[in-house]
Amino acid sequence: MSRRLYILGCVTILLVLSMTACSSGNNNKNNNNNSTNNTSTPSSSPTSTPTSSPAISPPHNGELSLVQETEHGLFYSPDATEKVSDMIQTLANSFEANYPRIVGLFKYEPSGKTVVHVYSNKNQFQKMIGRSTEGTYVAEENIIKVYTPSSFSNQKNEDEYTFQVIHEFIHAVIQQINPAIGQVKFLDEGIAYYVSNQLEAELQTRTNFADIPTFEQLSSPEYFDKSGHEAYFFSGTIVRYISNKYGVDALNELIKNPEQIEQILNISLNQLYEQWSEDLRK
Ligand SMILES: [Zn+2]
Structure with missing residues (x-):
């Protein structure tokens, strides 16, 4: 009898744990929203600030998985294959290499890590954005969204797409300033x-x-x-x-x-x- 109770107790604990995990996922989502709001109104009450720099970055952002986390960026993608991860690594390196120059130039540093969504399927990207573009900064969400092919055909092609992430990051910084x-x-x-x-x-x-x-x-x-x-x-x-x-x-x-x-x-x-x-x- 006591053994049955013990097992029941274990199941209950597991259930509670899994529910907590789900709700913390939701909290992360809310945290993102909060940090977006904080960005647009930096003078908001200090009680909401702890959410702007979560200790653990959310492994998911909607349908997307966290593929690469750098000192200043969180790179998500719907496709986490090795090929796409390598491509995102290239974008992330370029982002970090340009980050100090850009925040120094504008004398402004974003409050949290910059969220970048990287799609390697152009149709999927353009359907989601609703127009024929390869990159955009969505100010309301404070998210950079780009299409980048999963492999670059040559150096010029690689430069074109790494430039694009930098270009969108500059929009993010100056639109956060004003x-x-x-x-x-x-x-x-x-x-x-x-x-x-x-x-x-x-x-x-x-x-x-x-x-x-x-x-x-x-x-x-x-x-x-x-x-x-x-x-x-x-x-x-x-x-x-x-x-x-x-x-x-x-x-x-x-x-x-x-x-x-x-x-x-x-x-x-x-x-x-x-x-x-x-x-x-x-
Ligand atoms: Zn632009």
Whole structure:
């Protein structure tokens, strides 16, 4: 009889343990939400802060498994094969190599580890995102989501996809500094394209600088949708021009107050446009 009770007790303990495990999974999910909220409102009450840096990283994020954890990043994927793990290792190395430079430049460090979802199936990725892109930063969730092929065809191909994670991380940092920067396309995309060094890589081979867009075009999301790559390139050159001529402090001011661009640079938008396009034609 007492033996039956003992077994019953063991089963009960196991049940309680497994229930606790389930609910801690849910808590982790909630913790993620909380930390997202903390990021957008850093001055929120200190009682909610312990959740922002969990001692143990959640092994799952929805349908995705944790494939790689680095000092500053958590990389999840729906596909945890060895091939995909190797590819994610490459992305993670590049992320860590660029991390200090980027947080130093913007003088801002994200409160927790950056969550990156890596998909190696393009159809699956684009279905999930709902548009034909290969990378995005989802500000509401504070998650970077990218498509990356499970193996790179050559060095150029590898650079393209490691650049992409860095590009999205820059969006994550500047949109955490000021969520409104996401609405100012030429600054948001230009900063990501310039600071990721994608612009520098393109400038090494590009010789054609014709078809410079107007300021109205650069300010409209439709131009970015329609002209695709060109919009990123030209936005990158404006940010590069601002950074070289007015300095990184001015660029950081612009991120915080993009509507005050004329006051911060002490120049009219028309003059800025003239100077930049002249510089580009040199
Ligand atoms: Zn972008």
